[in-house]
Amino acid sequence: MKIILANPRGFCAGVNMAISALETALAHYGSPLYVYHEIVHNRPIVERFQKLGVVFVNDISEVPNGGTVLYSAHGVSPVIRQHSQQRNLRAIDATCPLVTKVHKEAIKFAKEGYTIVLVGHEGHDEVIGTMGEAPASMVLVEDAADVAKLTLPADAKLAFLTQTTLSVDEAKSVIDALKQKYPQIVGPNKDDICYATQNRQDAVKQLVGEVDKVLVLGSQNSSNSQRLAELARTNGRPAYLIDRVGELKDEWFAPTDTVLVTAGASAPEEHVQDCIEHLRATFGATVETRVVREEDVSFPLPRELRVLAG
Structure with missing residues (x-):
């Protein structure tokens, strides 16, 4: 392996x-x-x-x-x-601070009289907080199908914002649908999706073609971790999202597999290393680290x- x-x-x-x-x-x-x-x-x-x-x-x-x-x-x-x-x-x-940035954008757009279309997942803590900044001025859409159902006037004064932990590709498809339906819609000066979400997704996109399986460390309620697993599956690879090594099942893997291991933005490194040690002990796995992008944000x-x- x-x-x-x-x-x-x-x-x-x-x-x-x-x-x-x-x-x-x-x-x-x-x-x-x-x-x-x-x-x-x-x-x-x-x-x-x-x-x-x-x-x-x-x-x-x-x-x-x-x-x-x-x-x-x-x-x-x-x-x-x-x-x-x-x-x-x-x-x-x-x-x-990247979530705070979205809150400030919501306040600004609402004060300027915009109806804000928020692209995000219903019930997510971040979405609840953001919508709370201007509840009377905001509507939520999750996908392009939700955009098709919108009944806002064709000439409405509209702006869009996004949850920070979305799939980059999915967010783009929803924003494209919004722009097609409402050409006048405006957005923030800079993409709301956070640098870490983008970087982790870019790493999976770049590396997934070389592997047979993908293992993502992260919790089921972690939006950005879920997006990493979805991205792998979209690219035709089985992907497993787990919190810790105790959830790892040996039957997921073959001894000759090449396995991509990554972790969501809230997953501790110790659990990544525990899984690697298990795969080493069970399958004699060797490890190659691939740096897709350097991060120095704090x-x-x-x-x-x-x-x-x-």
């Missing part, structure tokens, strides 16, 4: 920042510490923090008055911020924590 190890893979700058923020807050304030939604969409990370006394909540009312709450990397709506203030919560904002800790971190 030969393993092609994709690079870049795994943690992005937003995930690194959010996890560091939670570790810093936990060290300073102790537990119980509350996080609104999962800090990042990764089951092993959530479980690790739960063992340290972090409580993940889906309703801000679950945080006791005067408690400390950290907003996840996916962002929150203004209503959640208002409720936090009303409950006298110490709020730490670990929203990824984000500072939330303002509330920079002083604490020294």
